[in-house]
Amino acid sequence: MEHHPDITAPHSGPAVAPPGDLAIWFFILAELLAFGVFFAAYAFARAHNVELFNEMQQTLDRPAGALNTVLLITASWCVARGVEATRRARSATGARWLAGGILCGGGFLVVKGVEYAAKFGAGINLSTNTFYMFYLSLTFFHFMHVILGMIILIVLWWQTRQGVYGPADMNGIESGAAYWHMVDLVWIVLFPLVYVMR
Amino acid sequence: MMNTRQLNFVWVVLMLATLATFAIGEIGERIGIAGPLAMAALLAISIIKGRLVMLDFMGLRGVKFFWRGLMIGWLLLVSALIAIAYWIALK
Numbered sequence: 001m002e003h004h005p006d007i008t009a010p011h012s013g014p015a016v017a018p019p020g021d022l023a024i025w026f027f028i029l030a031e032l033l034a035f036g037v038f039f040a041a042y043a044f045a046r047a048h049n050v051e052l053f054n055e056m057q058q059t060l061d062r063p064a065g066a067l068n069t070v071l072l073i074t075a076s077w078c079v080a081r082g083v084e085a086t087r088r089a090r091s092a093t094g095a096r097w098l099a100g101g102i103l104c105g106g107g108f109l110v111v112k113g114v115e116y117a118a119k120f121g122a123g124i125n126l127s128t129n130t131f132y133m134f135y136l137s138l139t140f141f142h143f144m145h146v147i148l149g150m151i152i153l154i155v156l157w158w159q160t161r162q163g164v165y166g167p168a169d170m171n172g173i174e175s176g177a178a179y180w181h182m183v184d185l186v187w188i189v190l191f192p193l194v195y196v197m198r
Numbered sequence: 199m200m201n202t203r204q205l206n207f208v209w210v211v212l213m214l215a216t217l218a219t220f221a222i223g224e225i226g227e228r229i230g231i232a233g234p235l236a237m238a239a240l241l242a243i244s245i246i247k248g249r250l251v252m253l254d255f256m257g258l259r260g261v262k263f264f265w266r267g268l269m270i271g272w273l274l275l276v277s278a279l280i281a282i283a284y285w286i287a288l289k
Contacts, residue, residue: 043283196223
């Protein structure tokens with residue numbers, strides 16, 4: 001078994017601040033708050049329209065939603081591996097992992113785009129009914145966050161390739177990675193709530 | 199901080215958990231996991247998944263409790279609200 005001594009970890013001490021810039025964590029909390037309100041609004045709207053929500057949920061493409069869960073979690077894993085490699089002064093390896101994360105994130109956008117195209121093709125829009133108003137606005141709000149996350153990952157990939165990050169400077173890559181994980185985290189709640197729970 | 203093996207292990211657990219969520223949607227009713235039981239199972243799975251993403255991918259394991267508490271508190275609060283709304287819908 002390969003063994004990497006953890007000589008470069010800057011955060012291995014007791015009771016430390018989260019990885020990356022503290023500002024990104026306040027930003028993440030604000031984003032989570034917004035999504036939390038959105039999730040609660042969906043759940044309580046469902047409580048008043050159970051039959052409609054259960055019926056409309058059957059028209060969603062659940063395999064596509066599950067595939068997108070796999071893609072986002074795998075992207076998150078790639079990004080975590082990229083950060084870890086960069087922390088060990090292997091930034092070329094780190095950049096390749098980040099590229100893997102970008103590919104999976106791109107896969108998510110393609111799958112979601114195909115899903116949207118099918119729904120719009122069927123004449124569904126925001127005013128179709130309460131369920132679809134929530135489905136479209138909630139998933140599109142998340143979609144925009146995936147796009148922003150992708151832009152951040154592409155910048156991080158480029159910088160990591162240039163050797164900007166390493167054991168001595170992890171702030172930028174850790175901050176961007178934390179944002180990406182937040183996008184994954186939100187989908188982990190969104191998928192069961194909107195696609196599966198009935 | 200995380201090492202490679204831990205990150206890979208977490209990824210495998212997350213994949214299996216995703217499969218479980220999908221299976222509840224596909225065959226839950228046939229194997230007796232439906233209604234409130236399915237809701238509870240889905241929330242439990244997403245809490246387990248979300249906690250792993252926070253602790254291992256986001257690197258909050260070993261960080262000041264304040265941050266872990268805020269993040270995991272968010273997950274528990276959202277799950278509780280979803281459960282309450284589901285319960286109201288049953289009435």
